[in-house]
Amino acid sequence: MKSKKLLILIAVLITVSALGINNAVAQEKMKYEDYLIELEKWRDREEAANTQIATLEGEITALRNQLSDLDRQIADTYNLIYRAMNTTEQGFRQYINQLNRLQDQIRGLMNLSPGELAKRGDEIEALKARTEEYAARDEAKHPDSKRLLNEINSLLRRLEAAYQRALDSMGPRFDNYSVVRGDYLWKIARKPDIYNDPFQWVKIWTKNRDLVTNPDLIYPGWNLKIYRTLAKNDYEVMKGDFLYKIAGNSSVYGDPFMWTKIYEANKGVISDPNVIYPYMILIIPDK
Amino acid sequence: MRFNTKFKSLILGLTLTGFVFGGCTKYASEEDLQALERQKNAALAAEQRVEELKRTKADLERQVRTKQSELNEAKRILDEVRR
Secondary structure (H helix, E strand, O other): OHHHHHHHHHHHHHHHHHHHHHHHHHHOOOEHHHHHHHHHHHHHHHHHHHHHHHHHHHHHHHHHHHHHHHHHHHHHHHHHHHHHOOOOHHHHHHHHHHHHHHHHHHHHHHOOOHHHHOOOHHHHHHHHHHHHHHHHOHHHHOHHHHHHHHHHHHHHHHHHHHHHHHHHHHOOOEEEEEOOOOOOHHHHHHOOOOOOOHHHHHHHHHHOOOOOOOOOOOOOOOEEEEEOOOOOOEEEOOOOOOHHHHHHOOOOOOOHHHHHHHHHHOOOOOOOOOOOOOOOEEEOOOO | OHHHHHHHHHHHHHHHHHHHHHHOOOEOOHHHHHHHHHHHHHHHHHHHHHHHHHHHHHHHHHHHHHHHHHHHHHHHHHHHHHO
8 A cells, every 4th residue: 555655656756747847848948829929029010110110201301301492492581681782692791701800990999008099090080981881881781780880889989988088188189380471370270281271260379378369460480289189178169159058068067157167267368258259269167 | 456557557647648748839940939030130120210210300300490490580681681
């Protein structure tokens, strides 16, 4: 009986071992069913990917066509822009370069010392004239041009202010003129290198009032100062001015009743406070 | 005696059953597995291509938006210049 039980146990063990060996071998292989399932899965994925590829390639072609069309429209629009400005692309680039150079020149002047800047009045006038010339051209209609011209005009205003400050700090500029026989103030003022305007004889008289007490009497050898700029507290009378109006001017006193102060300071040249002449240079005393 | 014969048959039967059930399953052959590997590689390559094309498409869409802005700006400048 015992031996039978033992034999049954051995049989069961052999069966189990046989099953176990077969499973171990099977794990290194893929079951055919699983292979088919895997194969189908990868085929489906490839098919789905190929469908997406076809769609994407179509969309990409459409986008490339759209890009080409946009490039063409942009080029056409810019051609219309240049035509509206009566120029070409190259011509417009040159214009912008010229504005940039102008801007650099103005900045260069602003970096000068006051002493140097005070000598550059002609150059500043030339820059202003060039700016006006550029602003009058058709290329000035472009927004980039407008922006640059605004910057240039802002720089010019600052440059002019700096130039004026430089002049003020140096005092008024003048040339010397030596009176010769036959000269009189009207004749001297008429000379092209003086004022080229005989009516400005009054300026010569009032700015040399210490020497010329009587404007009808000047003598050979006298050294007259021909002023090119005015001092800070000088006022040049203009047509239509009178003392009450001058004193009321905001750049003078802003109070017309202070006309008496102006009269007192200029009694040497104003005999009658109701009578003043254009081109007279009046001293405006401080308040 | 009869019992021993039956018993031996039982043992033999169990042993054979164990081997039979373990050895009758069908498996994929070596060629099948190679074919599966090729299919897998093809699918992965196709999916990679899809990703590349998506990136290309996104880049082109970005370029189109930029160009459209450029065109709008050019039209605005043209209006201003014509004023």
